[in-house]
Amino acid sequence: MLVLAGIVVIAGGFLLRFNPLLVIVASALVTGLAAGLDPLKVLATFGHAFNETRYVTAIYIVLPVIGLLERRGLQARARSLVAGLRGATTGRLLAGYLLFRQVTAALGLISVAGPAQTVRPLVAPMAEAAAERQGAGPDDAERVKAMAAATDTVGLFFGEDIFLAVGSILLMKGVLEGYGIILEPYQLSIWAIPTAIAAFVIHGMRLMLLDRRLARGATPR
């Protein structure tokens, strides 16, 4: 029971708005001490895991290209492209991106898109431009941008499990083997399809509702 103290530290630290990195380290230390681990062992475990997960941070190699293109007018171009498209609404645009993200993730192409690669330079400015054309006010910009990021994540999560060789499929296969249950990856990935469809329907409906809300905002209140 005592090891749950680390979870309390995390939740409390986030709520009280301490620096999150400090909260994470404090939680690791408290958890380790509660489990009777030597602090040096906790430090070594943390350091080892940090080194093993560097690939998470490697994505920032795209920043120089994205930064340069932004200074050369990338976002402005993305906006004017959408402004010239008839019938392009925020909702339809994001629904199209959702489908693209789900299908490419299902093919195993997970790092092809993402917040740094596609959402910031292309998808968010396009969605914003469409929203402005629908008559959205400045207050709506924040909501539209957040929805663009949310759409990227939903598409990734509920597409990638259809791919056979993704980490989560291999993890499930490995864990179940420990119980003497032998499965082929395709048996697991087939069961990701119903939820993928449900995710597209649910999130797609919310995108259509967003369109209606943006249109309503355009009429004088």
Next chain:
Amino acid sequence: MIGLNVVYAAAAVTFAIFAILSARERRWANTLFYALIALSFAAGDRLGDVANGVLVLALVGIAASGRMRRGEAAAPAEDRHGARVFIPALVIPAVALAGTLIFKRMPDVVDPKQATLVALTLGVVIALLLCAAMLRARPVEPFAAGRGLIDDIGWVAVMPQMLASLGAVFALAGVGQVVGSLIGQVIPAGSILGAVLAYALGMALFTIVMGNAFAAFPVMASAVGVPLLIKGAGADAAMVAAIGMLAGFCGTLMTPMAANFNLLPAVLLDLKDKYAVIRAQVPTALPLLAFNIALLYAMIA
């Protein structure tokens, strides 16, 4: 073999240049922070576990000191290239896509598990060359612009990696088993609906706490999934595992612990509310979680 070593070398060079550019402007906290990340990418495997831990403490110390500064607002973009500016932006995903498919057929040359990351790195290099050739960018220009972006992201940049490392400490301390046994205790005996609810909600809840469903799955499988649903109710093992994992993903959509998916985009998009992306995801995550519970129950009962 080409694999993460190439990706990490590229990241080390990128962060080293960020550090040098920061030093030229006497932004010392930023300089040190990026230099340490560059060191981690360049020599992390040779440092040893304790030294890597000390490196983490140094990063945290710099972040908590509050001395890291944000980027200066850049001059408004000049639109002098027209649609050509899209080409380097689209080259990165295009090369990542084509490279993944090609590299997977060359397992002797490229590590197939890292094919996409290697291809992405190649795409970045090609895009940088195109920036120089087509847009007449001086070599330092992309990195100066990139430094502006990383300055805006700040120490949040390493938060996903930090949370993943916390997960490793949680695993070592046995946090999972404790939570799993607590959830196991609340299920009424013989109730399939109770077991389904405990399993799916447990996956989501545990994922919210840990920040990723991978940590939750082994625990919930051992506490509820295998003993009660697969062995007890005779449910299809693949179905129970797959839907349980997806219920966990619904939890990932709702937690600040999954910083790379939920907090980082808010910083990248310069949103005022750092939880705005989570707020945008919850109304999708909850109905989808309900769908997964209903599907699981319908397939068993």
